[in-house]
Amino acid sequence: MTSDRTPASAQTAPDAPEGPRPGRLTVAASLAALEGLALAAAGVYLLVMGLAGKPDNAQQAETGGVTLIVLALLPLLAARGLLKRRSWSRGPAIITQIMALPVAWTLLQADSMLIPGGIALAVVAVTALVLLVNPTTTEALGIRGPGSDPK
Secondary structure (H helix, E strand, C coil): CCCCCCCHHHCCCCCCCCCCCCHHHHHHHHHHHHHHHHHHHHHHHHHHHHHHCCCCCHHHHHHHHHHHHHHHHHHHHHHHHHHCCCHHHHHHHHHHHHHHHHHHHHHHCCCCCHHHHHHHHHHHHHHHHHHHHCHHHHHHCCCCCCCCCCC
16 A cells, blocks of 8 residues: 655655755754753753752752753754754744843853853854854745745
8 A cells, every 4th residue: 555645754844945954054053052951951950959959049049940941942942943944943043142142241240260151152142143144044944034025
């Protein structure tokens, strides 16, 4: 018996244009995933320290840890969507980068070892933003600008 259906692995996403994924899109997805993993790692650290360590306020550490783990889902889902060339994923990825900029600024204002982390976060956020608004990335995601003729 033959089937008219194509296997799921052979189907392409309806909003993913044909052709190879641009390197800019892959790098933007990698940066978003890196931010998501960093948030998740910080969340797990806070959660473990809240449960097993001796923080000043265990409830605050646990709540902060859970919050960071949940927040890590946004850039991780956006990174996955970018790799699969889903047009919806650019919005969450851009929001993640915009939210990272004030955090980087706050880290840069510290008089401690947090300054290099602020520099790294600022570089990652600005680089990802530039890559996400690049016309090549926009085209690869199938996003048309205002006034564009539909295909």
